[in-house]
Amino acid sequence: MDATPLPELSDSILVARAKGGDTGAFGQLYQRYVENIYRYLFVRMGDTKDAEDLAEEVFFRSFQSLGRYRERGLPFSAFLYRVAHNMLIDYYRSQKMNVPLSASEPKPDSLRPLDDHVIRDEELKTLRVAIDDLPSNYREVIILRVILSLPTAVVAKWMDQTEVSTRVLLHRALQMLRGRVREQNEKQI
Amino acid sequence: MKNRYNSRSDILDECLRSIQEGKATLEDCLRAHPDAGPELRNLLETAVNTWNLMAPFGPSPEYVKTSEARLRRRMQAVQKTSNAQGANRSQSVSWGILRAAIVVLVMAVLLGSGWGVFSASAQAIPGDALYPAKLEFEQVRLALSWTAAGDVSLLAQYSDLRLEEIQLLVNKNRDRDLLEGIKQYEGTLDLLDVALQSLPQTSDLNQLQAIQVRLSVHLSILENLRSLVPSSAQEALDRVIDRSRQSQGLIQNLRLGKGPVSTPPGQQKKDTKQISPTEREQKEKTKTPPGQQKKETEKPLKKTD
Numbered sequence: 001m002d003a004t005p006l007p008e009l010s011d012s013i014l015v016a017r018a019k020g021g022d023t024g025a026f027g028q029l030y031q032r033y034v035e036n037i038y039r040y041l042f043v044r045m046g047d048t049k050d051a052e053d054l055a056e057e058v059f060f061r062s063f064q065s066l067g068r069y070r071e072r073g074l075p076f077s078a079f080l081y082r083v084a085h086n087m088l089i090d091y092y093r094s095q096k097m098n099v100p101l102s103a104s105e106p107k108p109d110s111l112r113p114l115d116d117h118v119i120r121d122e123e124l125k126t127l128r129v130a131i132d133d134l135p136s137n138y139r140e141v142i143i144l145r146v147i148l149s150l151p152t153a154v155v156a157k158w159m160d161q162t163e164v165s166t167r168v169l170l171h172r173a174l175q176m177l178r179g180r181v182r183e184q185n186e187k188q189i
Numbered sequence: 190m191k192n193r194y195n196s197r198s199d200i201l202d203e204c205l206r207s208i209q210e211g212k213a214t215l216e217d218c219l220r221a222h223p224d225a226g227p228e229l230r231n232l233l234e235t236a237v238n239t240w241n242l243m244a245p246f247g248p249s250p251e252y253v254k255t256s257e258a259r260l261r262r263r264m265q266a267v268q269k270t271s272n273a274q275g276a277n278r279s280q281s282v283s284w285g286i287l288r289a290a291i292v293v294l295v296m297a298v299l300l301g302s303g304w305g306v307f308s309a310s311a312q313a314i315p316g317d318a319l320y321p322a323k324l325e326f327e328q329v330r331l332a333l334s335w336t337a338a339g340d341v342s343l344l345a346q347y348s349d350l351r352l353e354e355i356q357l358l359v360n361k362n363r364d365r366d367l368l369e370g371i372k373q374y375e376g377t378l379d380l381l382d383v384a385l386q387s388l389p390q391t392s393d394l395n396q397l398q399a400i401q402v403r404l405s406v407h408l409s410i411l412e413n414l415r416s417l418v419p420s421s422a423q424e425a426l427d428r429v430i431d432r433s434r435q436s437q438g439l440i441q442n443l444r445l446g447k448g449p450v451s452t453p454p455g456q457q458k459k460d461t462k463q464i465s466p467t468e469r470e471q472k473e474k475t476k477t478p479p480g481q482q483k484k485e486t487e488k489p490l491k492k493t494d
Contacts, residue, residue, distance in 0.1 A: 146240050171198040
């Protein structure tokens with residue numbers, strides 16, 4: 001007979017255990033969220049190695065700051081996202097430049113393959129420039145909801161918004177992105 | 190009551206979700222919402238195109254495994270430091286009993302079948318099957334160390350070992366494992382920094398000086414390796430050279446009684462040469478604590494409608 005799998009512990013329980021010094025509990029939180037945090041950093045940095053290094057630092061810093069984390073409606077994943085967001089800003093500052101999304105080109109093999117297996121480089125460049133050009137909250141909602149395809153409920157929590165306003169934000173962000181892409185294309189012609 | 194704008198946003202979001210989950214195509218969505226007009230098509234095309242072009246893969250399973258192991262070691266080092274700082278007498282007594290129990294247990298394991306693995310793993314380098322066992326044995330030795338000075342001494346030895354491993358990997362042309370070797374060296378320096386910062390004020394200056402000398406030897410070895418490593422490892426090597434300099438700077442400050450420079454490992458690896466320790470301290474003071482938005486840089490993600 002198969003052993004019944006143990007129910008997954010909630011984030012709250014794991015966080016409480018990690019606060020009590022259980023590094024294994026924090027390890028489970030790491031397993032749960034490393035993919036989303038890494039992919040978010042990768043989209044912003046465009047380099048596998050840098051995204052890997054910073055992802056690890058995000059979790060290490062979060063562990064060190066765990067004592068300051070109070071749940072109160074803020075899910076642990078949103079806390080991680082904010083640490084990642086702040087560390088990205090620090091990273092760019094430490095480089096003494098504002099590295100835009102378009103400054104680092106991701107290797108095509110680290111992007112999800114297209115159905116027709118053709119990487120449209122020019123189109124990708126245009127898109128990255130257009131996303132850079134968006135206001136920061138529009139850029140974030142495009143990255144989180146569209147590129148990372150996170151559920152709206154998660155994006156709303158991460159961005160500290162209601163779900164309704166997140167949908168409206170996405171709508172407006174896509175309208176502006178479409179306009180910016182068109183402008184970029186016209187410039188190229 | 191929902192206004193028209195909200196309902197269009199709901200339709201857009203719902204359609205995008207269905208497409209991303211593979212439950213519908215763009216055309217299915219348009220057929221289901223004939224009143225939504227060409228705008229829905231335009232926005233969905235933009236979203237789907239962006240998703241198709243930019244959605245990245247997740248991290249490799251190998252990275253997740255090694256990174257988690259490294260993270261755990263770093264967390265344990267932090268805990269050890271805070272335990273050492275905050276422990277009261279009764280805690281010390283119970284910790285002492287626990288350590289004694291660990292000593293007995295480890296002796297029993299080493300005298301048993303573990304001894305063979307222990308001796309065989311001593312020569313292992315990154316990429317070898319026994320290398321994780323070597324690291325585990327080192328962690329056990331570290332756990333058995335009674336004082337912060339003991340930790341520092343062990344971690345300094347481990348940093349020597351990590352450097353030797355890098356040299357061996359270069360000599361054996363094991364380029365694929367070299368990056369992991371460099372990462373391990375970097376991780377050991379992180380732990381060494383944490384241990385150094387937990388040393389009491391009255392710590393032995395000779396020990397600090399000896400480690401500083403050791404690290405300057407490391408630096409010259411690493412710089413010599415520059416011309417030998419493949420281009421794929423060049424960036425990592427440069428970073429670790431900066432990292433080694435940081436540790437030396439930390440020791441220098443401790444020797445001069447200035448206290449540690451609170452630099453999170455890996456955070457300022459690329460600009461170490463450009464700013465002075467004082468500037469760095471000021472920079473650290475002005476950092477926003479994690480969990481709070483940097484309002485001056487990026488607007489808070491608040492209501493926009």
